[in-house]
Amino acid sequence: MTFGPENNELTMEELPSFVSHLECSYTGKIYPADQLHGLSEAGKPLLVRYDLDALGNAISKEDLLTRQPEFWRYREFLPIRKSENIVRLGEVMTPLLPASKLQKELGCGEILIKDEGRLPTGSFKARGLAVAVAMAKELGVTRMAMPTNGNAGAALAAYCSRADIETFVFCPQDTPQVNVQEIAFQGAKTFLANGYINDCGKIVGDGKDIMGWFDVSTLKEPYRIEGKKTMGLELAEQLQWELPDVIFYPTGGGTGLIGMWKAFDELETIGWIGSKRPRMVAVQAEGCAPIVRAFDKGDRHAEPWHDASTIASGIRVPAAIGDFLILDIVRESNGFAVAVSDESILQAQSECATEEGVLLCPEGAATVAALRQELTTGRIKPTERVVLFNCATGLKYEMPSDHQEINLMEGVDYNVIRQS
Numbered sequence: 228m229t230f231g232p233e234n235n236e237l238t239m240e241e242l243p244s245f246v247s248h249l250e251c252s253y254t255g256k257i258y259p260a261d262q263l264h265g266l267s268e269a270g271k272p273l274l275v276r277y278d279l280d281a282l283g284n285a286i287s288k289e290d291l292l293t294r295q296p297e298f299w300r301y302r303e304f305l306p307i308r309k310s311e312n313i314v315r316l317g318e319v320m321t322p323l324l325p326a327s328k329l330q331k332e333l334g335c336g337e338i339l340i341k342d343e344g345r346l347p348t349g350s351f352k353a354r355g356l357a358v359a360v361a362m363a364k365e366l367g368v369t370r371m372a373m374p375t376n377g378n379a380g381a382a383l384a385a386y387c388s389r390a391d392i393e394t395f396v397f398c399p400q401d402t403p404q405v406n407v408q409e410i411a412f413q414g415a416k417t418f419l420a421n422g423y424i425n426d427c428g429k430i431v432g433d434g435k436d437i438m439g440w441f442d443v444s445t446l447k448e449p450y451r452i453e454g455k456k457t458m459g460l461e462l463a464e465q466l467q468w469e470l471p472d473v474i475f476y477p478t479g480g481g482t483g484l485i486g487m488w489k490a491f492d493e494l495e496t497i498g499w500i501g502s503k504r505p506r507m508v509a510v511q512a513e514g515c516a517p518i519v520r521a522f523d524k525g526d527r528h529a530e531p532w533h534d535a536s537t538i539a540s541g542i543r544v545p546a547a548i549g550d551f552l553i554l555d556i557v558r559e560s561n562g563f564a565v566a567v568s569d570e571s572i573l574q575a576q577s578e579c580a581t582e583e584g585v586l587l588c589p590e591g592a593a594t595v596a597a598l599r600q601e602l603t604t605g606r607i608k609p610t611e612r613v614v615l616f617n618c619a620t621g622l623k624y625e626m627p628s629d630h631q632e633i634n635l636m637e638g639v640d641y642n643v644i645r646q647s
């Protein structure tokens with residue numbers, strides 16, 4: 228199959244979207260659909276609401292079986308009204324990989340790794356940004372901007388280049404170099420600022436009037452959540468509509484956690500799943516754990532984290548605008564928030580690579596480290612079936628180099644090779 232606009236015509240009929248309105252996630256105030264929106268008047272994220280009765284009548288689980296293995300198969304659950312606005316780069320369904328050796332070693336229930344590194348631009352940021360860019364196109368946006376720790380910027384750059392939308396991307400100075408390069412190489416005007424992600428967010432916010440760009444920062448527009456929601460829909464479908472006992476999610480801004488929870492609610496409303504929900508575990512790094520601190524204190528909002536530092540750059544988010552949504556979900560699901568050390572992340576990453584042949588990103592490896600830790604504390608029971616999210620390909624991150632040199636001038640010594 229191909230991924231050009233011609234493919235949209237072949238596989239997607241023109242369908243009405245079932246969006247009814249937008250709603251402030253904090254106050255419940257209603258906003259009209261089909262207009263450009265940022266945050267609500269209360270300064271909180273907006274959520275997209277659907278006519279779920281109509282949606283449920285328009286599609287059945289069986290209908291999905293005839294569709295392409297990509298997240299656009301859930302288009303009725305998405306806000307885009309005209310399929311011509313969809314920009315595609317090959318949005319595959321990502322595999323659920325059993326980690327049986329790890330399971331045996333830890334003596335726990337089934338472990339499934341959802342490997343999101345297979346998506347375009349190598350991370351699950353593609354889900355959110357494919358939908359956000361399609362909606363921006365639909366609503367006539369021609370210039371976008373965002374602050375990013377790397378993967379979101381890469382996804383924005385790629386989808387916007389393909390959609391002919393101009394993009395400006397601002398990275399904090401400790402963004403991995405490969406991310407800065409891929410963002411620029413895929414067509415975004417790219418800036419590296421000597422500060423943190425929130426400083427970059429301020430550049431975008433303050434520049435809105437002067438630059439006339441649309442701010443596509445995490446949760447500051449309503450549609451990235453809808454894209455991330457497809458993780459929950461896809462997971463449910465892959466598990467035959469039987470959700471796992473626990474989901475470990477490396478949490479930065481929390482878009483995916485919020486999106487999945489929204490997916491489960493929508494699926495229950497249309498009767499595709501029951502009321503059983505996974506326990507949601509928000510995993511952070513010890514060097515940047517604002518959500519964990521707020522969870523432990525019993526707070527609904529998180530204080531910003533100072534001097535954030537971790538190798539897991541995707542979860543290096545000192546202040547999340549959707550903090551109360553993350554914390555509400557974690558508590559409602561009877562889950563928890565937990566921090567792990569960079570050391571345990573590297574160890575888990577190495578173990579999964581050598582034992583399971585799965586090259587996790589550090590953020591994904593953090594979920595493995597958290598599972599190990601929480602089996603020890605007893606917060607995870609050895610009978611529970613868990614899904615761990617690997618959010619990006621490990622190839623984008625630095626790896627230890629462990630090899631030996633061969634000097635061809637001296638000839639090849641197979642004894643040395645055998646003993647290596």
Ligand SMILES: *Cc1c(COP(=O)(O)O)cnc(C)c1O
Binds near residue numbers: 352
């Ligand atoms: C963005 C990102 C995260 C955090 O995702 P949120 O949904 O914003 O919490 C985790 N891991 C990686 C690799 C990321 O790029």
